[in-house]
Amino acid sequence: MLIDAAAKLEPEALRCPFPAYAELRERGVTFVEAANAYLVTRAEDIDAVLRDHETFSSRNAIGAPPIPPESELAKHVPFLLLSDEPAHSERRKLVQRAFTPSRLAKFEPRIRELCTRLVEGIRGRTEVDFMAEFAVPLPIAVITTVLGVPDEETASFRRLSEELASTVGNHAADPADIVRIAKEFAALLAPSLEAAAAAEEEDTILHTIAAAERTAGLPRHDSTRFVMELLIAGNVTTTDHLGNSMVLLAGDPELADRLRTDPSRLSYFIEESLRLESPIQGLFRMTTRDAEVGGVAIPAGSRVQVMYGSGNRDAALVERPDELDLARRSPSAHLAFGKGVHSCLGNILARLESRVALETLLGSISRIELAVGPDAVDYLPSFVNRGPQALPLRLTW
Numbered sequence: 001m002l003i004d005a006a007a008k009l010e011p012e013a014l015r016c017p018f019p020a021y022a023e024l025r026e027r028g029v030t031f032v033e034a035a036n037a038y039l040v041t042r043a044e045d046i047d048a049v050l051r052d053h054e055t056f057s058s059r060n061a062i063g064a065p066p067i068p069p070e071s072e073l074a075k076h077v078p079f080l081l082l083s084d085e086p087a088h089s090e091r092r093k094l095v096q097r098a099f100t101p102s103r104l105a106k107f108e109p110r111i112r113e114l115c116t117r118l119v120e121g122i123r124g125r126t127e128v129d130f131m132a133e134f135a136v137p138l139p140i141a142v143i144t145t146v147l148g149v150p151d152e153e154t155a156s157f158r159r160l161s162e163e164l165a166s167t168v169g170n171h172a173a174d175p176a177d178i179v180r181i182a183k184e185f186a187a188l189l190a191p192s193l194e195a196a197a198a199a200e201e202e203d204t205i206l207h208t209i210a211a212a213e214r215t216a217g218l219p220r221h222d223s224t225r226f227v228m229e230l231l232i233a234g235n236v237t238t239t240d241h242l243g244n245s246m247v248l249l250a251g252d253p254e255l256a257d258r259l260r261t262d263p264s265r266l267s268y269f270i271e272e273s274l275r276l277e278s279p280i281q282g283l284f285r286m287t288t289r290d291a292e293v294g295g296v297a298i299p300a301g302s303r304v305q306v307m308y309g310s311g312n313r314d315a316a317l318v319e320r321p322d323e324l325d326l327a328r329r330s331p332s333a334h335l336a337f338g339k340g341v342h343s344c345l346g347n348i349l350a351r352l353e354s355r356v357a358l359e360t361l362l363g364s365i366s367r368i369e370l371a372v373g374p375d376a377v378d379y380l381p382s383f384v385n386r387g388p389q390a391l392p393l394r395l396t397w
């Protein structure tokens with residue numbers, strides 16, 4: 001059965017989980033033993049779960065068991081994604097203004113420079129691993145830029161972020177490691193936060209966090225874990241989105257040519273790529289009381305996996321859901337950034353970064369093809385994150 005193959009993370013099912021999703025949508029909400037969760041796969045049911053954040057708590061959003069609020073670890077783990085109302089919205093409000101289109105637009109020239117530098121690093125090569133050469137290094141460089149971390153500290157930031165990323169969703173990770181990483185982050189950030197507090201203008205995210213410390217009494221350990229959260233939430237997701245977009249373009253050179261001749265369609269392509277190949281396929285919720293979704297009873301204390309990647313291919317959400325269409329009337333009406341109170345804080349940055357990256361790549365490389373057969377592209381062993389582990393491309397300059 002397709003669902004069982006998918007639940008066992010078989011490479012074929014990871015490469016193309018969509019038939020299994022279709023089977024699940026047919027059945028409605030289903031408890032899947034291997035995932036130890038009720039899988040919610042229809043767009044309408046996903047919407048109902050995300051709206052009702054009182055019944056469906058985010059305390060286990062990344063799938064790990066909820067962290068007891070009184071534990072040492074609770075002071076250090078990211079807080080927006082894993083917190084519930086009213087604390088969640090109170091905290092989100094403190095930093096939200098750093099993520100508006102007008103604030104982020106100022107960073108476009110610098111993001112373009114970073115993209116150009118990465119393209120110059122591979123110029124002339126006919127075969128590259130796109131993930132290692134572009135999709136992995138770009139997001140961390142962009143986040144340190146919008147945070148306002150001084151250049152001389154980006155290497156330490158990168159090292160700590162990689163250590164932090166290896167603990168996320170890893171049930172075997174030692175909580176003591178996360179506490180140590182948080183303490184190192186705190187020491188590294190302190191001088192930058194002091195400098196940000198003294199600045200007259202509010203441009204970077206660190207400026208906004210420093211302002212929240214000053215005016216709203218945001219404690220320093222909350223500032224540090226917010227920075228850690230951005231590094232987790234904004235890195236792998238954007239890397240995967242760049243990789244997934246490149247798979248679509250490499251598989252269809254005519255589509256790439258169309259975007260080169262009509263760049264006004266690029267934003268449509270980005271939305272379709274997010275919808276069809278959602279970098280986050282599914283996140284978790286935990287029921288705080290007995291619930292019912294799509295007519296199926298879910299007892300209190302159950303794990304629920306909300307499958308954005310399946311909802312995005314539901315014919316009830318969009319017509320011809322498996323087709324990439326550059327002329328959709330509401331291209332952004334998808335679930336790739338979630339929905340409701342926890343919807344992605346960084347979506348405007350992610351969209352800006354993808355647009356500038358794809359403009360730079362399509363403008364520099366005249367033909368992009370897969371250097372291996374599509375069946376040789378292996379995907380991450382997960383139904384949370386979707387992206388190629390490596391992506392060998394053949395490039396014509």
Ligand code: HEM
Pocket residue numbers: 058061080081082092143229230231233234235237238241278279280283308335336337338339341342343344345346347349350
């Ligand atoms: C293509 C790239 C990205 C995708 C697909 C993505 C997807 C998502 C999704 C699905 C959620 C909802 C979580 C939930 O329902 O529990 C989310 C939340 C979040 N994202 Fe993103 N994200 C991306 C990029 C970014 C970036 C670049 C940043 C910041 C630098 C970011 C920061 C966050 C934060 C802080 C949250 C938690 C919001 C909250 O709980 O209130 N994301 N993201």
